[in-house]
């Protein structure tokens with residue numbers, strides 16, 4: 001574990017000690033757009049390649065690209081960052097008037113709403129509120145012509161919009177008369193969660209799939225956000241690693257950032273000066289209680305001893321990870337103390353995998369042992385709180401006859 005640098009505590013007027021974990025909490029909000037996007041260089045480059053034609057041969061093509069990826073995979077963030085880069089390059093390197101417009105296509109949005117959102121961004125005025133779609137289209141076309149303007153419109157969260165109202169989409173994207181895009185001044189980035197929506201559009205649209213983040217990538221995103229939103233040293237590295245592990249199935253940066261924020265608020269309420277892995281576990285459990293499930297799992301004898309070994313190690317030293325090798329040693333100690341015949345190491349390692357798979361209480365991670373060797377060490381990260389694990393193991397070993405010493409361990413706590 002890293003050395004901790006404690007953040008200062010401030011005395012408030014009413015005598016309470018106020019935690020100051022955060023430096024700038026707003027940087028964890030969904031609305032804040034990061035300057036730097038991790039692990040999305042490929043997507044960014046692909047977008048640049050497709051849209052470059054707008055710079056080199058303006059008004060000759062309407063580019064239509066679909067960004068497809070699960071929730072929190074960074075579609076909006078990538079599109080926004082790409083848009084502002086395109087605006088800069090168009091102006092600085094090509095002397096062109098190009099604007100990127102982000103349009104929210106939440107459920108229920110209609111053609112007039114979308115046109116209004118576009119118009120408000122190129123010529124803000126309350127004057128258009130009661131205009132018909134036909135007039136709005138005419139006004140936008142006029143402005144584009146007068147200002148010699150090209151647009152890249154990002155239709156964000158467009159899934160529901162596609163399935164139900166593809167006619168509207170055609171009205172926006174087609175280049176026929178009575179459509180918005182008659183002069184090929186408009187190109188589109190369509191953000192959707194599912195690639196299937198493509199079937200509903202007659203237009204040829206290139207799709208760029210965005211993969212969900214893997215834990216290591218989420219760690220990078222979280223680390224960067226920690227640097228800019230928290231006081232130095234107020235979030236342990238183990239905390240970040242644990243959050244990234246918890247989001248391994250969703251692969252969502254949004255989920256990871258929201259757990260980070262929720263955990264920090266939870267720790268702050270407890271008066272902590274450092275956000276630790278134990279805060280993550282407790283906060284996460286308050287969102288998704290698992291007690292009943294843990295007590296329903298049927299475990300065999302070896303698995304119960306392994307789980308008890310894991311509990312003892314974490315209760316001895318509350319850390320983010322423990323080595324599988326140490327679990328094996330602890331397992332042998334427990335067997336010896338309780339006159340249980342131990343199984344071979346291979347068998348126990350296999351049981352650890354099974355336990356991980358059936359309970360979901362922890363995950364295996366690999367880490368490099370030191371700077372001098374490349375030997376990889378297998379460790380496990382606990383995903384539930386130690387209190388929760390304690391109560392589950394206690395429940396599981398209750399019925400084991402002859403495990404007097406193990407049972408005594410739990411009596412100590414009551």
Ligand SMILES: Nc1ncnc2c1ncn2[C@@H]1O[C@H](COP(=O)(O)OP(=O)(O)OP(=O)(O)O)[C@@H](O)[C@H]1O
Nearest residue numbers: 030034037038070071072073074075076077253254
């Ligand atoms: N590569 C990244 N680097 C830094 N922050 C990121 C990255 N990807 C996503 N984020 C952050 O994660 C959060 C969610 O990202 P975003 O809104 O772009 O996801 P999305 O794919 O649009 O999700 P949804 O489909 O639900 O709209 C945002 O706060 C965003 O700033």
Ligand SMILES: [Mg+2]
Nearest residue numbers: 075076156157
């Ligand atoms: Mg989005």
